[in-house]
Amino acid sequence: MRQRVLGTGSDKAVRQPRMANIVQFENVGLRYGTGAETLSDISFTLASGTFYFLTGASGAGKTSLLKLLYLAQRPSRGIIRLFGEDAVTMPRDRLPGFRRRIGVVFQDFRLVPHLSAADNIALPLRVAGIVEDEIDQPVREMLAWVGLGDRAQARPATLSGGEQQRVAIARAVIGRPEILVADEPTGNVDPEMADRLLMLFDSMNKLGTTVVVATHDFNLLSRLPGAQMMRLDKGRLLDPTGALRYPPVRPG
């Protein structure tokens, strides 16, 4: 299932994913209001089960691109296909079903302030209609995995930034989404926790989840050598083929 090949950037054996494209962008543009385009001519495809880093400087358009990916925004132009279906003209009432297949780690966490850490993590399962009996166990496991087993009943306001981020990540992955989108997921955690979280994403990827992690932290990229990378610059994708690797592949 796993399509990303771990190895160095010079590894010639980097395999291209052969599975069906789970995400397809064609000449996508995004404009907020009447301003200039935030994203222009974005074209790329993500095969199922791949692991991509999305990089670029602050303001390059990473968050906007992710918003299109997790269906929080419709593009101003172009074609977006998700799970083989047109996501641009998709009726509103079909969006929830697609969103449940996508896990999102928001840059600002977006935890529900009145809910405990456990209830925040359980939210996607409850939204999906999972019976209550089957919620406790995975929530406890997920809390333990992100190192918050003793903070289950803590509300977000009483958690540190790093703890909130871990709750946000646990909430994003607990539903075993087909696509996991993470916007700067390790920005507020120490390097050790960043490693653990990255390994969690990697584990999910090994189980078949397509992972897209937006970051400008090249240290994070170096922890998964050979990972595929898309680079945004001023709203344009520098390498639409997705052939970029970090560290960069040396010719010859």
Next chain:
Amino acid sequence: MARSSSTRSSSERRVLDEAGGVRAMTWVMAIMLFLTVLAAALGIGTRTSARSLERQLSGRLTVQIVEGDPVARDAAAARVLALVRALPGVRSATAVDRTELETLLRPWLGEQGADPELPIPAMIDVDLADTGSADRVAAEARRISPSARVDRHQGWMSPVTGFMATMTWLAVALVALMVAATSAVVVLAARAGLETHRATIEVMHMLGSTDIQVARLFQRRIAIDAAIGGTIGAIAGVLVVLFIGLRLQGLGSELLGGVTLDTGGWIAIAFLPLFFVLLATVAARVTVVAALRRAL
């Protein structure tokens, strides 16, 4: 560990907890229900009284035999009485005792009203089983005594029944206004709630919540507030209605004493809180779903 569905409801309810605007809904609903119960009780009470009055009066009339000669008057009265009693559709016919007539006239004529020479008309109270027989009674009475007058009681009371009908419609209008005002309050509360919880709702949407799932959170919250407030308001309203009812009974007035709630009226009032909870739930759902449709 098995958890009941109420545990789930409790978990879901907490998503929208701590909303001050929604808490105020409880008291608004209490006031609305209190006023609605009073208006409804007024409407139902006056309607019941008007119907009862109509029932009592529509079949009653008085035949007056106006004759200067007491002997001829009494003879004509006796003949009319016998004839009317024999008519079909007449439940009963009773000659009004002269002593009773004198008592009735005393406030206007003083003690002279008791003068046996005073030409007081002979009166016969008629109670009809069939109100359609009134014309026939009048015709028969005039055939025996051409100067006989027939007074239908319903005619005397028509201004009163008209007033009661006006009060009933006024009460209906008040209840309708309360329903409209309650709907408006719920719409405003739901919109305020949406604004308060905008961030949470966005997250819920991104996690795959449908509009209906989000609306259900609001409608449940508002339904609970409406149920608590409605019950408080309805109980207070019923207590006031009972108190007024006791006061009316204490007046000893036959007319006002008739302003009571029958079993159907009490059942209608008992259903008012349920109706308002349903109204609030539907208004909240429609408002929230309509508002969410404007977002992606």
